[in-house]
Amino acid sequence: MIRVVDLSPHQHQRGTPGPDFKRIADDGIDAVILRAFEGQDFDDVPGGYRFQAHREAAKDAGLFVGSYQLGRGRHDPARLARLYAEQLGELGPFELPPAIDFGGIGFGQGPGSSEKDRLTPGGARDWLVCWVDTMRDLIGRDPMVYVGPGDWGGWIRGAEFSGAAAASLARCAHWIAAYRELKNPPGALYPFGPWRLWQYTDKARIAGVAGPCDLSVWTGSLDDLASYCAGVSTSEAPTNPDGARRGALRVVPPAAPWSLDPVVDRHLFHDSTTGPDMSQPALELPEKPQAGDSCGEGDGPR
Numbered sequence: 001m002i003r004v005v006d007l008s009p010h011q012h013q014r015g016t017p018g019p020d021f022k023r024i025a026d027d028g029i030d031a032v033i034l035r036a037f038e039g040q041d042f043d044d045v046p047g048g049y050r051f052q053a054h055r056e057a058a059k060d061a062g063l064f065v066g067s068y069q070l071g072r073g074r075h076d077p078a079r080l081a082r083l084y085a086e087q088l089g090e091l092g093p094f095e096l097p098p099a100i101d102f103g104g105i106g107f108g109q110g111p112g113s114s115e116k117d118r119l120t121p122g123g124a125r126d127w128l129v130c131w132v133d134t135m136r137d138l139i140g141r142d143p144m145v146y147v148g149p150g151d152w153g154g155w156i157r158g159a160e161f162s163g164a165a166a167a168s169l170a171r172c173a174h175w176i177a178a179y180r181e182l183k184n185p186p187g188a189l190y191p192f193g194p195w196r197l198w199q200y201t202d203k204a205r206i207a208g209v210a211g212p213c214d215l216s217v218w219t220g221s222l223d224d225l226a227s228y229c230a231g232v233s234t235s236e237a238p239t240n241p242d243g244a245r246r247g248a249l250r251v252v253p254p255a256a257p258w259s260l261d262p263v264v265d266r267h268l269f270h271d272s273t274t275g276p277d278m279s280q281p282a283l284e285l286p287e288k289p290q291a292g293d294s295c296g297e298g299d300g301p302r
Helices: 021-026 051-060 077-088 121-139 163-170 222-230
Strands: 002-007 031-038 064-070 099-101 144-146 173-177 197-204 213-218
Touching: 002 064, 002 197, 021 051, 031 051, 031 077, 051 064, 064 077, 064 144, 064 222, 077 121, 099 121, 121 163
Parallel strands: 002 031, 031 064, 064 099, 099 144, 144 173, 173 197
Antiparallel strands: 002 213, 197 213
16 A cells, blocks of 8 residues: 655744654655645745755655645636746656645635635636646646545535536546545545545654644555656666665555555554545536636636
8 A cells, every 4th residue: 555645834834843754754655745835825934844845855765756736716726837837847757746735725615714715616616627727738747636525525516517627627636535444435526537546634643744644545556656657667666775665565465445554554643534524425516518618717706
């Protein structure tokens, strides 16, 4: 089972020790996904969390590396994608494509959110498709989308997906957020295909990380992850300083589609099922012809 931790400035406050990526790798983590932007604000805090410095340190530790941008409904999605792509530059051979965090916090939903970011379901759909299409054009690859059933079946539920909008999102790797036991994986969300990453807890304890953090699992093997990053084989995957292939000794062949892994279990503070109820089945949203499948059209802010 391939484990992926995602980190943000919450895990590196100004004046505190930052992530120790060598310790993270030694604790059984295969990949790290770093926040690069909150809306249009680049994550580069002197004396604290610095995206580019952490990105290079994670590579040096032998980890696969990805990144994400926290979406904000008040901002132009095409502009956000351009700012993000400029900071990313050319992706390395062991880097995942960029992801957009499409959770409710950036769109006026829930504690800590702002009414300025709130969109109608149709406006949110158009915002997401615009960001995805712009990023795809800029980097020549399909980006990833982070969203969970709690959002998709809640504040986005009234949106209808068809035509170009559905086709665009269906090409993206889906990083699903659903806090539950590993033995009970979530279903797929329409119009995405089967999810590739599953963030199943926000209460992981990882060596080298200050405080609790999010932990995900990759649906395939290490070879699948390497191929997804750059089409390389497992034998060419990143190495630790001691030459051991990252993850090679920790892939657990499951007897069933999912099996519990004690290395994963020990990372939890406690049972993650105390989080939000994510038990609903996969959502099949209506497919009706829609106007506004391109940037700048649709329902707009509410």
